[in-house]
Amino acid sequence: MTRQLIAFAGAAVAVVSLLAQGQAPAGDAKGKGGAGKAGGKAGNVGLYQRQPPTPTGPAPKLADGTPDLSGVWLGGGSSDADISRSLKPGDSVVMLPWAEALVKTRQSKDDPESNCLPAGIPRGSPYPWRIAQTPGIYFIVFEGNIHSWRQIFMDGRKHPDDPELAWYGNSIGRWDGPTWVIDTVGFKDKFWFDYVGHPHTEKLRTIERYTRTDLGNMSIEVTIDDPGAYAKPFTTVGRARIMAGTELLEYICQEDNFDLQHISGPAQGPGGATR
Amino acid sequence: MRVLFCALAAGLGFLAWGPPAMAHHSGAAVFDNTKKIDLTGVVTKVEWVNPHAHFYIDVKDAAGKVTSWNLELASPSILVRNGWKRNSVKEGDMVTVTGSRARDNSNFGIAQTIVFPDGHKLNFLSAFEDGK
Numbered sequence: 256m257t258r259q260l261i262a263f264a265g266a267a268v269a270v271v272s273l274l275a276q277g278q279a280p281a282g283d284a285k286g287k288g289g290a291g292k293a294g295g296k297a298g299n300v301g302l303y304q305r306q307p308p309t310p311t312g313p314a315p316k317l318a319d320g321t322p323d324l325s326g327v328w329l330g331g332g333s334s335d336a337d338i339s340r341s342l343k344p345g346d347s348v349v350m351l352p353w354a355e356a357l358v359k360t361r362q363s364k365d366d367p368e369s370n371c372l373p374a375g376i377p378r379g380s381p382y383p384w385r386i387a388q389t390p391g392i393y394f395i396v397f398e399g400n401i402h403s404w405r406q407i408f409m410d411g412r413k414h415p416d417d418p419e420l421a422w423y424g425n426s427i428g429r430w431d432g433p434t435w436v437i438d439t440v441g442f443k444d445k446f447w448f449d450y451v452g453h454p455h456t457e458k459l460r461t462i463e464r465y466t467r468t469d470l471g472n473m474s475i476e477v478t479i480d481d482p483g484a485y486a487k488p489f490t491t492v493g494r495a496r497i498m499a500g501t502e503l504l505e506y507i508c509q510e511d512n513f514d515l516q517h518i519s520g521p522a523q524g525p526g527g528a529t530r
Numbered sequence: 531m532r533v534l535f536c537a538l539a540a541g542l543g544f545l546a547w548g549p550p551a552m553a554h555h556s557g558a559a560v561f562d563n564t565k566k567i568d569l570t571g572v573v574t575k576v577e578w579v580n581p582h583a584h585f586y587i588d589v590k591d592a593a594g595k596v597t598s599w600n601l602e603l604a605s606p607s608i609l610v611r612n613g614w615k616r617n618s619v620k621e622g623d624m625v626t627v628t629g630s631r632a633r634d635n636s637n638f639g640i641a642q643t644i645v646f647p648d649g650h651k652l653n654f655l656s657a658f659e660d661g662k
Contacts, residue, residue: 302604303611304658336556363559371554371581380554382607398607400554400581450556504607508554511579514602517632518559527558 300498301329302381307500312470314433317388322433324386324393324467327503330495331379332463332477336524338378338448341491343476349486354454358530361452361522367445369518371508373403373422375446376439376461377477377491382506383498393428393435399506407437414440420457422446437463448479451530452522456483471497554581557640565631567639569599573623578616581605585619585641587627601627601641604655613657619644629654 300306315323333341339348350358368374374397382399391410397403407428418425418441425441442459459481466474473495480488523529571587583603588596603609606616619625629642644652651659 302608302655304656305613306611363556366555369555369559382605399605501611504610506580506605506607508581510581511577511584512581513584513600514555514560514582517634517636517638518555519633520559523556523559525556525558527556 297500300496303329303498303501306498309471309496310499314467314469321388321430322435322467323388324435324465324473325388327383327385327498327501328473328495329381329383329498330473330475330493332377332475332493333379333491334449335374335379335381336449336526337451337528337530338453338479338491341493343490343492346489348453348489350453351484351486354484357454358452358522361447363450363520363522364515364518366447366450366452366522368400368447368450369512369515371401371512373446374400375422375442375448375455376424377463377475377479377493378446378448379493383501383503385503396503398503399508401508402506414438424459424461431464433466435463435465437461437465439463447522450522450524451528453530454484455479455481458483471499560632561630561640562633563630565633565635566628567599567631568626568628569601569639570624570626571599573619573621573625574598575621576616576619578606580607583609587625597637599627600638601629602639602654603641608655609657612655614652615657618652618657 297305297307300309317323342348363369368378374380380397380400382397384398385394385396387394387396391408393407393409395405395407403423405423405426407426409428411429412427414425414427420441420443422443422445424439426437426439428435428437430436439461440459442455442457444454444456444459446455447453448455459479461480462478464474464476468474475493475495476490477493478488478490479485521529569587569589571589573585574588575586577584583606585601585603587599587601589599590596603614606614610616624647626645627639627641627643629640632638640654642654
């Protein structure tokens with residue numbers, strides 16, 4: 256293996272690790288050398304190399320003045336590896352005893368994400384996703400993991416009194432100034448927050464706050480409130496950025512999930528770390 | 531593979547461990563970093579599928595015994611964004627592959643690098659050798 260390849264592999268793993276923490280790599284976060292302007296340099300965007308510069312400029316608005324969040328984004332609200340790596344400063348994840356015990360017994364092969372099931376909220380992935388804003392309802396469309404979508408009702412409705420339980424819950428949204436706020440309840444207790452197996456219950460409520468800070472970047476804060484599994488709410492901090500040179504591509508995880516039969520060991524992060 | 535150059539390469543100031551993240555599960559839960567593979571053989575099949583592309587090679591040992599290996603890549607969506615094409619590796623190619631073997635000791639591994647007789651290289655994520 257050449258030094259260049261070793262260097263590349265290191266860069267890739269390092270960037271993935273950052274992505275897994277729900278953060279874009281600091282070195283590339285605003286592009287390189289006047290990104291978005293003529294002569295801006297292409298660079299790495301997460302796992303992806305030689306990508307067009309992250310665009311720069313003010314955060315755009317739709318014709319009616321609503322913030323325009325549309326586009327293909329890369330990043331997420333929390334670490335794919337371990338949600339506790341993504342906390343707002345001063346916050347902590349305090350599991351109830353049953354949840355703590357469960358995490359210690361979980362096996363990687365049982366992670367729904369390994370089984371090509373939805374990642375849930377706010378678990379990030381190294382795949383891009385798209386926000387589409389239509390009157391009264393917005394959509395988040397995921398390339399992976401897995402090919403799936405969320406619908407966020409923006410027409411002022413309330414949550415149903417007894418929502419049908421769903422992997423992505425029942426989501427209603429509103430604007431708080433420049434920030435898109437999504438309130439979600441009605442979750443199935445299925446997805447894991449991360450590779451290490453942090454659980455949740457049907458009592459979970461998430462409040463997501465998306466703020467497009469400029470043309471190319473978005474901050475994401477997600478408050479996790481699940482009194483069934485955690486002693487107190489906690490908030491994750493992540494971010495995303497526009498992936499300028501691509502569209503969503505197909506990623507049908509169920510096509511050939513060959514690896515599942517070879518997965519072994521306790522629930523663990525990319526480097527083998529467990530809770 | 532213990533990655534020693536990542537801090538320099540990424541300018542991020544920390545070390546990381548391979549194999550690379552598998553996107554929908556922990557790579558460490560499938561592949562054992564201590565079980566290195568270094569295989570030379572002929573490609574017999576390519577599966578350009580999700581969540582991971584695979585290719586198979588037949589490796590002949592000194593006694594002439596042929597062993598088939600299944601070698602894993604990232605997803606096609608990652609690969610094509612990083613310069614791979616679905617025929618970058620094709621049936622009949624002679625390749626040398628280095629990487630790590632599956633934890634269960636099956637003839638399954640992660641293809642961290644793929645080297646062709648003319649010297650050009652690909653890797654698990656990318657066709658760009660310089661990592662830029």
